[in-house]
Structure formats: C-alpha cells, structure tokens
Amino acid sequence: MTSPILRIAVPSPLYQTFDYLPPPGCDPVTLQPGVRVRVPFGRRVIVGFLLELGADTTLDPALLRPAEAVLDVEPALPADVLALLNWAQRYYHHPPGEVFATALPVLLRQGEAAAPPRIPPLWRITPAGCAALADRSALRRAPAQRLLLEHLAQCPEGAETEALRPVVHASTAILRALHDKGWVALVAPPLHSEAVTASASLAQPLTLNAAQTTAIAAVAAELDRFGVFLLEGITGSGKTEVYLRLIEAVLAQGRQALVLTPEIGLTPQLLARFRERLPGPLAVLHSGLSDRERLNAWLLARSGTARAIIGTRSAIFAPLQSPGLLIVDEEHDASFKQQDGFRYHARDLAVVRAHQLGIPVVLGSATPALESINNAQSGRYRLLSLPERVGGGSPPPIEILDVRRQPLTEGLSLPLLARMRLHLARGEQVLLFLNRRGFAPVLFCHECGWLSQCQHCDARMTLHLRRQRLICHHCGDDRAVDPACPLCGSVDLRPIGQGTERLETALRREFPTVGIARMDRDSTRRRGSLETLLTEIHNGDRRLLIGTQMLAKGHHFPDVTLVGIIDADQGLYGVDFRASERLAQLILQVAGRAGRADKPGTVLIQTHHPDHPLLHTLTSQGYPAFAAAALAERREALLPPFAYQALLRAEAVDSERAIAFLKAARALAEPIADGLELLGPAPAPMERRAGRYRAHLLLQAARRQDLHRFLDRWIDQLWAQRPDRAVRWALDIDPIALY
Numbered sequence: 001m002t003s004p005i006l007r008i009a010v011p012s013p014l015y016q017t018f019d020y021l022p023p024p025g026c027d028p029v030t031l032q033p034g035v036r037v038r039v040p041f042g043r044r045v046i047v048g049f050l051l052e053l054g055a056d057t058t059l060d061p062a063l064l065r066p067a068e069a070v071l072d073v074e075p076a077l078p079a080d081v082l083a084l085l086n087w088a089q090r091y092y093h094h095p096p097g098e099v100f101a102t103a104l105p106v107l108l109r110q111g112e113a114a115a116p117p118r119i120p121p122l123w124r125i126t127p128a129g130c131a132a133l134a135d136r137s138a139l140r141r142a143p144a145q146r147l148l149l150e151h152l153a154q155c156p157e158g159a160e161t162e163a164l165r166p167v168v169h170a171s172t173a174i175l176r177a178l179h180d181k182g183w184v185a186l187v188a189p190p191l192h193s194e195a196v197t198a199s200a201s202l203a204q205p206l207t208l209n210a211a212q213t214t215a216i217a218a219v220a221a222e223l224d225r226f227g228v229f230l231l232e233g234i235t236g237s238g239k240t241e242v243y244l245r246l247i248e249a250v251l252a253q254g255r256q257a258l259v260l261t262p263e264i265g266l267t268p269q270l271l272a273r274f275r276e277r278l279p280g281p282l283a284v285l286h287s288g289l290s291d292r293e294r295l296n297a298w299l300l301a302r303s304g305t306a307r308a309i310i311g312t313r314s315a316i317f318a319p320l321q322s323p324g325l326l327i328v329d330e331e332h333d334a335s336f337k338q339q340d341g342f343r344y345h346a347r348d349l350a351v352v353r354a355h356q357l358g359i360p361v362v363l364g365s366a367t368p369a370l371e372s373i374n375n376a377q378s379g380r381y382r383l384l385s386l387p388e389r390v391g392g393g394s395p396p397p398i399e400i401l402d403v404r405r406q407p408l409t410e411g412l413s414l415p416l417l418a419r420m421r422l423h424l425a426r427g428e429q430v431l432l433f434l435n436r437r438g439f440a441p442v443l444f445c446h447e448c449g450w451l452s453q454c455q456h457c458d459a460r461m462t463l464h465l466r467r468q469r470l471i472c473h474h475c476g477d478d479r480a481v482d483p484a485c486p487l488c489g490s491v492d493l494r495p496i497g498q499g500t501e502r503l504e505t506a507l508r509r510e511f512p513t514v515g516i517a518r519m520d521r522d523s524t525r526r527r528g529s530l531e532t533l534l535t536e537i538h539n540g541d542r543r544l545l546i547g548t549q550m551l552a553k554g555h556h557f558p559d560v561t562l563v564g565i566i567d568a569d570q571g572l573y574g575v576d577f578r579a580s581e582r583l584a585q586l587i588l589q590v591a592g593r594a595g596r597a598d599k600p601g602t603v604l605i606q607t608h609h610p611d612h613p614l615l616h617t618l619t620s621q622g623y624p625a626f627a628a629a630a631l632a633e634r635r636e637a638l639l640p641p642f643a644y645q646a647l648l649r650a651e652a653v654d655s656e657r658a659i660a661f662l663k664a665a666r667a668l669a670e671p672i673a674d675g676l677e678l679l680g681p682a683p684a685p686m687e688r689r690a691g692r693y694r695a696h697l698l699l700q701a702a703r704r705q706d707l708h709r710f711l712d713r714w715i716d717q718l719w720a721q722r723p724d725r726a727v728r729w730a731l732d733i734d735p736i737a738l739y
C-alpha cells in the first residue's frame with residue numbers, strides 16, 4: 001500500500017506547495033487538513049501547514065522526504081478559514097505558503113502548542129488602594145496610577161489586564177507598580193456567567209431613532225443567510241449603536257460577531273464602548289499586541305470564549321467557533337488593503353467569508369468607497385442609510401476659502417486666522433488638519449538652489465527642526481541637519497512648505513495663551529503620550545488641535561466648533577485616479593470630528609483651486625452627490641469599478657532589469673490577453689525608493705472573469721520562465737494605489 005502524500009504550504013515566497021511523506025509512525029488516516037506539520041526544508045526545519053492529502057506526486061516518490069512531526073490533533077485553522085484562504089490564494093495569485101502564514105499568529109507559525117488559554121485573572125483595588133485614592137497627595141505625582149486606581153474603583157468585580165489597556169498606556173508596568181505598593185491585587189475570575197451578568201447590567205438602553213430601527217430590522221431579519229448591507233451614515237448618525245445592537249442579537253443566538261476597523265480607528269473610546277456594552281470577554285486583535293497577547297486573543301476567538309472579536313485588517317482570518325455576523329467599520333479605509341507581500345483586501349474578503357458562511361456582513365461608513373456605492377446601486381449590496389445626526393443638528397457646513405493671492409502666515413490665511421480667534425475667544429476648540437508631519441517637507445539653499453534630496457529615493461527629506469534631523473518619509477533614512485549648505489557652504493538655508501511642527505510653532509506665536517495639542521506620529525511616539533493628549537483635549541486644557549490623519553479618525557471632540565483644512569490642493573490633482581475620492585473622504589472625516597447638536601461646527605477648506613468641480617459638488621451637495629459625479633467620471637473613463645485591474649510590480653537596484661522583466665512578462669501576456677488591455681511597462685510615479693527602481697505593468701479588463709482567466713495562465717508562465725533573481729516582483733490584484 002502506498003502512503004498518501006502530504007501537500008504542505010511552506011512559508012516561502014515560491015508559488016507552489018510542497019509534497020512530503022507522513023512522518024514515521026503516523027497513521028495518515030488521523031490527519032486533517034489544517035494541522036501544522038514540522039518539515040525539513042532545504043537545510044532548515046520549518047513549520048508548514050497541511051492543505052490536503054494527495055494520492056500522487058509529480059516528483060519522484062523515492063526522493064520525497066518524510067515530515068518530522070505533526071503538531072496538532074485538531075486543525076489549527078477551522079475549515080471555514082481554510083476555505084477562505086484557499087479562495088484568497090487563488091484570487092490574489094499569491095504564493096500559498098505566505099497566504100497561510102498570514103492567518104496564523106507568530107507563535108503558532110513557530111510551532112508553539114495551540115493550547116486553549118486560561119481565562120485571565122482580574123485586577124481589583126484593595127482597601128489600601130482605596131485609602132490612597134482618598135488621600136489625594138499620595139498620588140499627586142503619579143497621574144497614570146491615579147487614573148488606573150480610579151478606574152478600578154468603578155469595577156467592583158475586577159478588570160482584566162487587557163481591559164485596562166485603553167485606560168492608560170503602559171498599563172502593565174503601572175499595574176506592577178500599584179501591585180508592589182499593595183494597592184491592587186490579582187484575583188481569580190468569577191464564573192463566566194457571573195461576568196456576563198455583571199457587565200450586561202452596565203448597558204444603558206437608548207431609544208433608537210427611526211432610521212436606526214429600520215437598519216437594524218433589515219439585518220436582523222436575515223441573520224441566517226448571506227447578504228451585504230452598506231450602512232451609510234454621517235459621523236454621529238448612530239452607526240456604532242447599530243453595530244452594537246446587531247452584535248447583541250447575534251450573541252443572544254449563541255453566535256459570534258467579528259468587527260474589523262482601521263488600525264487608526266481602533267481607539268480607546270471605541271474599545272471601551274464595546275467592552276461596556278457586550279457581555280463576556282472581547283478578543284482584540286491589532287498590531288500593537290505582543291505575540292503572546294495575540295495568540296491568546298486568537299485562541300479565545302477560536303474556542304468561542306470570546307463572543308465578539310474586534311480587530312484590524314488581518315483579523316479577517318480570525319478563527320471563529322460559531323460565526324454569526326461580520327462588520328467592517330469605515331469600510332472605505334485604505335488600511336484594509338495590505339500594501340506589501342500578500343496584498344489582500346480585508347473588506348472584500350469579509351464579503352467572501354460571509355458568503356461562504358451564509359451570514360450577513362455589514363459595511364459601514366460616512367463616505368463609502370465608490371466601489372461599494374456602485375455595488376449598492378447595482379443591487380448587489382443593500383443600502384441602509386442613517387441620514388441624520390443623533391439628536392438632530394445638521395452636519396457642519398463646509399466653506400471653501402480661496403487663498404489665491406492671499407497673504408499666508410505659515411500657510412494660514414487671514415480669514416482663517418480671524419475665524420480661529422473668534423471661536424477661541426468664545427472658549428471653544430479649533431482643529432487644524434495638515435497631513436504632513438515634520439517642520440517642512442524640504443530644506444532649500446537660497447544661494448545655490450540645493451534641495452534636501454534623499455539619496456535613495458526620488459523624494460525630498462523632511463526637515464524635523466526640533467530633533468535637528470532630515471528624515472526621508474519613504475525609506476526612513478535620517479541624517480543631521482548641517483548648519484551650512486553641503487554644496488556651496490552658504491548658511492542661508494530655508495525650509496519650504498508646511499509641516500505640523502512648523503504650524504505648531506507659528507500658532508504658539510499667534511496664540512501665546514492658548515494650549516496647543518499636536519497629534520502626529522512624532523508627538524505620540526512615546527507610550528502614553530496619545531492618551532495624555534486626548535485627556536488634555538477633553539478637559540479643555542488644550543483648545544487648539546493640530547494634526548495629521550491620526551486626528552482625523554476615530555476620535556470625537558464635542559467642543560470643537562471650527563475645523564480648518566490647511567491645504568486641500570495635494571489631493572485635487574494627484575497622479576492617482578482615486579485622489580479626489582480620498583480627499584473627499586478625508587475632508588468629511590475631519591469635519592466629522594467636530595461639533596454636537598447644541599454647538600454646531602463649521603469647516604473651512606483652504607485651496608488654490610476653489611472652482612474644482614468635485615470640491616464644489618462635495619461642499620454644496622454632500623458626499624452622495626460627489627460620489628455620483630465621481631462615479632460618472634469613472635464610467636466615462638472606464639476605470640474601476642467599471643473595469644478590473646491587476647498590477648504587476650517589479651523593482652530592482654538596476655532600473656533596466658525591472659523594465660526588462662516587465663517587457664518579458666508583457667510578451668508572454670500578449671498572445672493570451674483576450675479582452676484585456678495591457679498598459680506599460682512604465683516607471684512607478686516615485687521611480688526610485690530605498691535605492692531600488694520600481695516599475696509596473698497594468699492589466700485591465702472590462703469583465704472580472706476575463707482578467708482572472710488570463711491571470712491563471714499567465715502567472716504559471718511567469719513562474720515557469722525562472723525570472724531574473726535580481727528582480728523582486730509581485731502581483732497586486734485590485735490595486736488601490738499605483739505607486
């Protein structure tokens with residue numbers, strides 16, 4: 001009797017699976033797809049993933065090596081995740097080993113046992129801790145400790161370490177300090193059912209408005225079959241409340257709900273709201289976790305202990321014991337698309353997963369992607385709208401500020417400054433958005449024209465004045481600022497353009513008595529600094545907020561009544577056809593941070609192109625009208641969603657070789673490219689990055705199946721021709737950026 005062949009996905013960049021014999025002494029009948037297998041690979045031993053048992057092999061059976069050991073009895077990934085990964089591997093045409101590795105926590109990839117986690121013990125405040133809290137002086141110099149103690153004082157049943165994370169950053173270190181002082185203690189968790197009632201009693205029921213009721217009823221009526229619901233509603237219209245009600249309904253059926261949010265949208269406020277409302281442990285999956293925390297959360301999801309799972313992009317692969325509902329919040333957000341390696345789109349995979357599982361998926365956004373709007377119009381998705389802010393109040397009016405020929409003080413026009421003064425004088429808060437961190441995007445020599453060019457990229461190095469560094473935001477290269485021009489020695493070096501650091505400096509001069517909060521990746525690098533900033537904003541110590549994207553998403557600042565967008569022009573004429581869609585989404589997102597019913601906000605957009613038609617439509621008629629106009633343009637130009645694209649990217653130290661590879665790929669494509677348009681090869685918009693030249697070949701088809709039928713044949717041929725090893729290449733299906 002011949003033994004079966006193990007078809008293994010091995011974490012390698014090769015576009016194939018690898019065949020092995022079962023390990024000695026293993027009864028292959030017991031093997032289920034999805035178990036991890038330790039196998040020799042080249043000179044190493046690595047952990048692979050069993051995809052199937054085959055009867056034959058294309059290799060010489062005498063040369064097959066046996067696997068060393070099978071690591072799991074039960075599959076590490078449930079059958080439905082395997083099905084999703086198989087689908088994704090074929091659709092994205094990506095090497096199977098990397099696809100399957102994406103779905104497993106690092107520790108499991110390294111071969112650790114997938115034992116179910118303990119239910120974590122709880123932290124409780126001790127009587128000594130209560131005394132310390134009462135004695136204000138004891139904690140005067142330790143605000144973070146006080147914050148944690150105050151929080152624990154509100155949780156008589158205790159709180160998990162994970163649940164305390166949103167309260168203060170570095171919470172584990174602070175807990176340890178409190179524990180050393182005897183102010184907190186670790187106690188065994190109560191029985192699961194007790195924990196459930198304890199937290200369920202915290203929920204305060206709201207009376208839903210009519211639009212919310214309709215939306216919830218529509219999804220709740222179809223909980224046991226596949227359907228895609230596009231929940232469109234401006235910020236503050238009650239989308240999160242709709243998610244929570246639906247999750248509660250699914251949990252009540254004994255099933256689980258998986259919520260995806262953008263990395264930056266996973267704010268402490270959102271997590272706190274989920275914890276407060278939903279019974280039982282919540283599994284949280286995001287990139288800030290340690291490998292151990294990630295594995296624990298993952299196992300809690302797989303065992304069904306966690307009833308709701310909330311996570312960023314890769315959480316779409318989370319194993320669920322009894323899935324009942326998928327939700328993608330801010331579904332238009334670009335962070336759902338992985339931008340290197342296995343370039344999947346988590347929102348699109350959520351739709352596939354829901355289909356495979358026969359459950360509904362809710363895609364929510366104030367500014368849905370044009371793809372999703374088109375799907376709603378064509379009837380593939382069901383549109384649910386929440387047209388009004390909860391408690392009334394209209395969304396802030398948006399005004400365009402024409403800054404042509406206007407004097408600008410560090411990028412700020414006089415009318416904007418005047419409005420800021422007005423709002424600040426009333427004791428309100430002002431938010432300024434500028435999507436560029438650092439002091440200035442380029443340093444320039446007035447004597448000879450030298451520019452702070454990066455040596456490795458077709459890009460300028462950004463001046464970070466406080467740190468006295470020039471930093472390339474594309475490759476990370478970093479060097480000290482010379483006091484004199486490296487070319488001519490002149491000291492007349494001038495920073496050109498605005499960054500958040502420069503804006504902050506200018507505003508300190510302009511508004512010396514107002515507390516300013518700058519929120520960008522530089523100012524929030526230190527752990528805990530973001531939380532401190534948010535606290536100071538919410539208690540009104542800081543009333544002038546400046547920031548990048550980080551300020552634009554997730555947070556809500558009810559006392560902000562004026563929002564200024566310093567520079568809208570970058571987005572208007574970008575090289576990418578999606579630039580205007582992104583700009584519109586960003587503008588509304590920033591606008592959505594502001595105001596509440598009794599204090600409506602205003603949004604001012606500074607631009608040199610006040611007559612730009614899309615900007616006009618957006619500000620005068622709102623996002624749906626903008627989306628309709630933008631979709632009409634796309635249809636006219638035969639661009640997505642009215643065409644399907646794939647991008648073959650290549651990069652090499654030598655620009656000729658990247659292009660040569662793409663030319664050869666094009667030659668292979670031409671005879672089989674029925675119904676396709678081939679564009680390029682062409683250099684990427686930023687051709688050189690981190691010392692490598694980048695180019696691409698764009699493939700486009702009017703029908704998706706034409707594109708994929710072609711790709712199935714072409715990708716095999718590409719691998720078969722043994723491409724130049726000096727060229728790194730990758731296929732990007734449904735690319736969302738062409739750089």
Ligand code: ADP
Nearest residue numbers: 206207208209234235236237238239240241390
């Ligand atoms: P979104 O997710 O669309 O921004 P939220 O669900 O966060 O909106 O709702 C905005 C605010 O209104 C939240 O503070 C929420 O608690 C509150 N809210 C939502 N629905 C209702 C309701 N039906 N009645 C009263 N308050 C509500």
Ligand code: ZN
Nearest residue numbers: 445448485488
């Ligand atoms: Zn010079």
Ligand code: ZN
Nearest residue numbers: 454457472475
């Ligand atoms: Zn660089």
